[in-house]
Amino acid sequence: VSEGLTGVPLLTDQDERLTSDFLEGEERKLRDTWKYAEGFFGWCAETDHKRIGRRFVITAFVWFAMAGVLAALMRIQLSRPENTFLGPDLYNQIFTTHGTTMMFLFAVPVWLGLAIYIVPLQVGARSICFPRLVAYAYWMFLFGGIFLYTNFFLNTGPDVGWFSYPPLAGAEYGIGKRPDVWAQLITFSEVSSLATATAIVCTVLKLRTPGMSLNRIPLFVWSMLVVSAMIIFAMPAVMVSSTCLILDRLVSTHFFNQAEGGDPLLWQHLFWFFGHPEVYIIFLPALGALSEIISTFTGRPVVGYVSMILSLIATAFIGFGVWVHHMFATGLPQLGQSFFTAASIMIVAPTSVQIFNWIATVWTARRLRLTTPMLYALSFFFIFIIGGLTGVMLAAVPLDRQVHDTFFVVAHFHYVLIGGSVFPLLGTVTFWYPKLTGRLMSEGLGKLAYWLLFVGFNLTFFPMHLLGLAGMPRRVYTYPASMGWGGLNMLASLGAAVMALSLLIYLVNVVVSLRSGALAGNNPWGVATLDGATASPPPAYNFVPSPTVGSREPLWHSEISPPPVVGLSAAKREVLVTRVLDAEPDHRYEMPGPSIWPLVSAIATSVMFVWSIFNPWGVVWGSIPITAALVLWFWPKRGVPPARLAADAAAGHLTPREMVS
């Protein structure tokens, strides 16, 4: 037993539990213990974080494709003045569903899905925390999306905007059940995101492998930790507001009805208190992923590790103090507004530190490789920065009051969200595709799709800045020919066609590479993080033996890595729980296996959510099956008898604490 880098005594390489014979036996047992559930029932009961993460990502991309088609329809409608391709009723449903899908069913869940897959690997864990909760989160996400699109195709899609301002979304002016559909979709998405965020926070804080103290956590994991914390703080605001909206519509509570003492502005405060952090919830995971990509393809750690983390945290904090810049036109007092102007301008400062750190990283690259993921990462500096700078302009109250709710803002946030999140996402998917599938995506098709997207994107969204300055408001289904906006709109629509072509090529690349891509091996790109230390795709148990880390870049400095974790039972789904700050071993914990109850609970919850749109009694009767499902889900298991614990100890499956003594 020698002194490990973390101060915890660990076993040496000579230990018999690290001989290849012993490990082969372990692997056999682990494969049996952690094996994926089989058959259709097994598919429904699956709780493995890789399977669930993959489902999350694929499902999110399906909704992305749907919302993309809706965007294309809008661009066709707006390509000519006074076009009659879509009427106002359909157009308004389309733009609402497009925005709602992109924000709630794509941009957040897709990163959460990637994190569900990658975070446990990067922290060297065998599983995510609360795997059943994560499975439940997936089903809620899936049912929420199906619910939205079912309504959209039944012509009851929401049509009051993704922000659903009352009174337009209130009982008096919101027609039929359309705003209820929107509000309940938000509830689905809140439940799903909160559950996932909780699991990620716990995984990062408690399941890190020994040696991975806070100052050695990979930057992607850091960003997901910060984002998950943001979700936990931001989501309750929209949860409260969407619930109040439903209550207003269902049982006339008048939260937002000024005629009865409510206040429509209250909605805006609550919604944007969530809504602005939401933008950073979409954007920060991309920053983490960019760090991983840039570090990998420059062959060096990102410059200024600590400043990168502090920037993430600072952005998260300030992100909660800027919501009023969505409300500059509501006539709030000017002095109050100027504080929000200051905060909105200053939030650029931490991001600028990150940007300069990345430039410095590329500047001092050991070996710069311009692969497809790296191209996507680099385009951030040309596209996102335009969005960031127009964001500074929008923080100025006088200027915002001119371009607020115009196409200038549409251009701004597409530059921010596509440049800051979708470009990095497409790069990240290319980057982790081999880990998920075992094969690499084609570089040729990848670069073709990349350049088409780069051109198409700018062609689509750059003209929108000019349209906004020329007076074109957002959310209009048509415009008069005499306004002279036709030319730029046509250009934007042509750009959208190029974007569609590019994304189609990307999709073809994803599908074709599944079969014909080059075999990846464990670590095709040469990443520094633990996800490169296991097979692609990883086995169900992720690692054998579980690696520990002795530096921030464990795979680049294997010479200082302490020996791996031993002593976890291979006969049970055991994981090693470590301490929050220094990741010292704390205790062993048995993870639950596959279970059908998350799915059953999700079905029960969905029935209640949908029922409550039509009848308040749905809440009452609908909660009975939910309670029943949850009780069965959490039905306690019999404890492990002391005799078996003793047998475990005798067989060498010791807890780390026992190991120490």
Add this chain to the structure above:
Amino acid sequence: MHIQSVLHPAGIEAALVSRLWWVMFWTCAVVWVAVAGAMLFAIRRGRTRVAPANERSVFRNVLVAAGISLVALVWLLFESVLTGRAQENVSTKDSLHIQVTGYQWWWDVQYENPVPSLQVTAANEIHIPVGRAVVVDLFAGDVIHSLWIPNLQGKIDLIPGRHNTLTLRADAPGIYRGQCAEYCGAQHAHMALVVVAEPAEQFERWLSANRAPAPAPVTPSQVRGKEVVERGPCAMCHNITGSLASARTAPDLTHIASRSTIGAATVPNTRGYLAGWILDPQHIKPGSRMPPTGLSDEELQAVLDYLETLK
């Protein structure tokens, strides 16, 4: 082409914003070129192998760059606050008061006056005198709207239960266009208005002309038209001072013939469009609150003849 443009200001407030825009545009352009250029340079440098740099001095450069951007940000913050103050400080002495109420999907315009008989009601068209401050009191009749006349001033929302004001001053005569900027339902796209800025005496002439009630019809067809308006569906919603039609839930028609557009600046106010509008507004503006009227051909022509006298 420039009747709804932020960058073609015709009033002091919009001019201040336009100036702020160019300050910000050039600052941001320089920043973008610097950052993108630095990245391109870094890529070039990263591809040629150079001896590894000193990590400390690299990070020091990062801090210097961040410091420079902080200075630029603070500068822009000051520019923004100062512009806001300059806008606030535009004198509203001797200002004209107009009350605008937003409805789905049109604008009710009242020229306020302590003497009720001197008040003027209009719709979807605002006349203002050049060089005199105008304080617009904003109210919402149903949902949230936002009044935006880019050539003159930024937008302010019309919120149910709240009273907002918008101050503007036109410095050049001309015809400008404004539009609702807060999504307000099916016909948000067709909720525009015309702003006519004219010399003071011309404006006073317009105002006093609009104080007058509608003239009595002269020709038999006009008389018949007035009768149809008063006894038919029109009077259920519209007001024509000087006739029996006195409802207030739709645009005031007392001086409709003097306006250049109908349907909240949706189509030009010509006899053809007006006829189409009266017969079936849902064709021009689907979702509009005005139902098809079902007038016979004879009734329609008579109504058109009468409306054309409402100058």
